[in-house]
Amino acid sequence: MTTRPRPKHSDALYQLTAEGVGLWLDDYHRGRLTDGSLERLVADGLVGGVVSRPAAVARAMSGTTAYRDQLNRLSSATPSMEERVYALIAEDARAACTALEPVFRATQGMHGWVSLGIEPRLTADAEAMLNHSRRLAEMVDRPNVLIRIPAVGRGLAAAGELLAHRVGVHVTSVFSVQRYAEAVDTYFRGLERVMADGHAASAVTSLVSLDIGHLDTSVNALLDGSADPCAAALHGQAGVVTARLVYRRYEESLGCPHWRSLVADGARPQRLLWTSENARESPRTALDRVERLIAWMTLHALPQSALEALVRREGFHGDTLSGEHGSACRALDAFERAGIVLDSLARDLEAAAVERERAAWDELLTAVQAG
Secondary structure (H helix, E strand, C coil): CCCCCCCCCCHHHHHHHHCCCEEEEEEECCHHHHCCHHHHHHHCCCCCEEEECHHHHHHHHHHCCCCHHHHHHHHHHCCCHHHHHHHHHHHHHHHHHHHHHHHHHHCCCCCCEEEEECCHHHCCCHHHHHHHHHHHHHHHCCCCEEEEEECCCCHHHHHHHHHHCCCEEEEEEECCHHHHHHHHHHHHHHHHHHHHCCCCHHHCCEEEEEEHHHHHHHHHHHHHCCCCCCHHHHCCCHHHHHHHHHHHHHHHHHHCHHHHHHHCCCCCCCEEEEECCCCCCCHHHHHHHHHHCCCCCEEEEECHHHHHHHCCCCCCCCCCCCCCHHHHHHHHHHHHHCCCCHHHHHHHHHHHHHHHHHHHHHHHHHHHHHC
16 A cells, blocks of 8 residues: 655544544545545545445535536436436445555455445335345445445344345444444344355444434433433533443443354454534534544544544544443433433434435435436
C-alpha cells in the first residue's frame, strides 16, 4: 500500500488507532472519487471503510456532475427507475471497493469494507431482501462489499440467509441491547451454516451499527418535557448509556464457549459501528461523540468534515466504554425515574429509522428521474 507523510497534528488519529478504533466515511458519494478526497483520506490513514447512503448520493446528484454521464447512458438503456438507482449505487460501491482494496488486503479483511443498502420497503419480505441483496452484491462483484439490512421486520431472517450464502452484512436500525443480542445470534447461526457447507468461517463478515445521534435527539426531546428534577442531568446521555450496555454484551459474546468454537475456525468478530445519520451535525459534535465511545475493535462512521477536523484535534482520553456497565445500569434507573424506558423507546426508533431510509430512497429515485 502506498504510504504518504503523516498528516500534521494527527495525535488524535494515532490515539484512536492505538485503542483499536477504526474510522469510516459516512457521507460517501461519487464526488468523493472525482475530487480525489476519498483517495487522500485512505492514503492518510483516516478512512478504513465507507458507507454509501441514498441521501448523500441524492445530494451529490444535484450538487456535482459526477453522475451525469452514467445517468445519460441509463436513461436510454434502463427504463426502470429502481434499476437505474441500483446501477448507480453499485458503480459507486465498486469504485470505493477498489479504492479501499489496499486496506482490505493489508489488514486481511479486517478493514477496507464498503456498505450499501437495498430498497427499504422490502423489510416485511425476507426472500425479497435476500434476492435484491444477492443481486446487488453480484453487480458490485468485489470481495469487500457489505449489504445493509435493517434489524426490523424480516430483516434479521434475511441477514441470516445472506450470511449463510457468504454475503457480508451490515445490520442497521439497532437501538437496544435486546436487538443487538438478536443480531449477534443471527451472525453466529450464519457462521455455523457457512461451516456446515464446508467453508471457513473467515469467508463471511458482519457489523452492527447504532445511530447514536438519533437516539440522543429522541430521548433529549422527551427529557425536555419531563417533570423529574434530574432530567436535565440525563440530557445527551442516552446514546452513551446504550453504547456501554451494548459493548458489554459484545464483550460477553466474545467470551462465550459458542464464540470460541467459531473463532477456532477463523471467525471474525461482528464489529460495532457508532454513527449519527443527522446530516446537520457539526464536526465538533461528531468528534465529541467519538470521545465518549472509544473501545477496542469498534468503528466510527463520520462525515468528511469531521474526519478533516479530527487531524486538528489535540487528542482523546483513551477507552471510555470498557468497565462502565455499572454506571450505565444506574443511568438506566435514572431514565426510568424520569419516565423514559429506553428499551421500549427502541421500537419507535427502529420504525423511525426505516421511515428515514424510505424517504431517502424516494429522494434518490426522484433525483434519478430528474437527471
